[in-house]
Amino acid sequence: MADFGRQRPSQTGGGNTLQQRVVRLFVRPAEFEALPQAETARTCWIDWRTGRLTPYDGVIRHDHPVVLAALQRRQSATSLVKLLRDPLGYLWQYAFRWEQPSETEDPLLLISSAKNALRLRPAEIASTPMPM
Numbered sequence: 686m687a688d689f690g691r692q693r694p695s696q697t698g699g700g701n702t703l704q705q706r707v708v709r710l711f712v713r714p715a716e717f718e719a720l721p722q723a724e725t726a727r728t729c730w731i732d733w734r735t736g737r738l739t740p741y742d743g744v745i746r747h748d749h750p751v752v753l754a755a756l757q758r759r760q761s762a763t764s765l766v767k768l769l770r771d772p773l774g775y776l777w778q779y780a781f782r783w784e785q786p787s788e789t790e791d792p793l794l795l796i797s798s799a800k801n802a803l804r805l806r807p808a809e810i811a812s813t814p815m816p817m
Contacts, residue, residue, distance in 0.1 A: 743773060755780035 710717040717723050732739040745752065755776070760768070768775040777783045 751780050752776065 710720075729741050732741050738744045758779075764775065764779055767778065
């Protein structure tokens with residue numbers, strides 16, 4: 686089998702890079718299953734397929750202090766409409782005080798020559814041999 690001038694991660698002499706760790710976990714599923722992230726991902730996947738409400742659906746305890754504080758404040762007509770029609774949006778806006786990010790004044794514009802450079806760059810990278 687041709688090696689196309691590429692080295693195995695163990696031959697690079699480098700440290701434990703993120704890419705090497707991802708590859709190691711991909712080829713060693715038992716090692717991945719021992720991680721807490723794997724258990725969280727598994728329970729999220731199982732809960733997504735069930736009909737019951739779970740913490741992944743946004744369920745919080747009934748006496749959550751942030752929610753209670755938002756509900757105890759004086760409400761405007763706008764906030765009451767938001768609470769009744771879009772409860773999750775109400776929490777985002779009035780309880781968590783999250784705001785929609787503002788638009789930048791100048792949107793990113795690509796001129797046609799830059800678009801061609803973006804299309805050709807991956808092919809250039811792929812055709813360049815890796816240094817030994």
